[in-house]
Amino acid sequence: MNYENILAEQDNGLAVVTINRPTKLNALNRATILELHEAFKALDADKSVQVIIVTGSGEKAFVAGADIAEFADFNVSEGEKLAALGQELLFDLVQNLSTPVIAAVNGFALGGGLELAMAAHFRIASDNAKMGLPEVSLGVIPGYGGTQRLPQLVGKGRAMEMIMTAGMINAEEAKAYGLVNHVVLQAELLDFCKGIAAKIMKNSPVAIAKAISAINANYEDGVNGYNVEVAAFGESFGTEDFKEGTTAFLEKRKAVFPGK
Structure with missing residues (x-):
């Protein structure tokens, strides 16, 4: 299937889904969320696919957040629908996928980007990665599962601090917090993830x-x-x-x- 905002490649049981909006730092707009939904559903249904890696294009960002311009004028009802639909279409879908999903965090993972990475089954970061949930600096809160998944991964206290300060942590801090499993050089990130995928694919x-x-x-x-x-x-x-x-x-x- 051809997509406008993502790339999906398969090879010997491994699929790599790349969010491909480099001029927007791979920000998640509605069209990209829909394409990711379609891609993950199709790959999960394909029994030849045993592991999925999700990453961002370029060297700067995994996903630098949501596309704020799309919802800046929303009212209360529209905001609630935005969060509910996004969680259903993508974030909950990824978390509950029967095919393992590895997030290869290759740069900024902010807002919806970190929420997507947290929905994956585990995360590997490049050494230049920075992660955070800056939503309160915009007068809103994380709406794609961030207030739920971040405490599960790093503990309540750290999650409270990260969300309330709207700050970013670097890759080594993320590893110390338990938010990512490994930190590697950016040039080695995808190969490192593929190595873990190969170990997974040996099993049932x-x-x-x-x-x-x-x-x-x-x-x-x-x-x-x-x-x-x-x-x-x-x-x-x-x-x-x-x-x-x-x-x-x-x-x-x-x-x-x-x-x-």
Whole structure:
């Protein structure tokens, strides 16, 4: 599929989605959110795709925020709809995707950009990356899940400080906070992410999807994550991947998972 604001490439089970609006520092407008929605849905439905990396074009920004010009004149009702639709179409979608999503944060990840990175299953940053939620400096708050996901990742106190000061943290601070898993040179970022993806792709995609679901359940109100884990664990015994994985282990060979 051809897109105007993003690039989507696939190679040997790995997909790379690049937000491609370099003149706007890859800011998220409505059209880009819709294209990302379509791309992630299509890639998740493609069983040949085992890992997705999302990144930004150029060397300056992953995503430098939302496109403020689009909503500067919104009223209360329009603002609420903007947040609700964005969360449904993209941010919640990415978090709950059955295909692992790695955010390769290659520069500024601010506002909606950091919220997109946080919706991914984990994050790798380049050494020049800077992250923050500056919304209160505009008289608004994060609306794409930032007030919920940031405390889950860095703790309540740090999240409160980051959001209330509207400040940015650098890549090493983000790593110390637990916001990103690794920091690498920018020139090495994509290859580093691909290396982790290759390790993931050696494992059962069915089991990974169940693990994502069970982990996410811990953060859902009214859901007992332990019960979700127990059920998913039991369901695993009925899969072809389980049969292949255990047989390969007993036969002392590498498993070749059918993904079923």
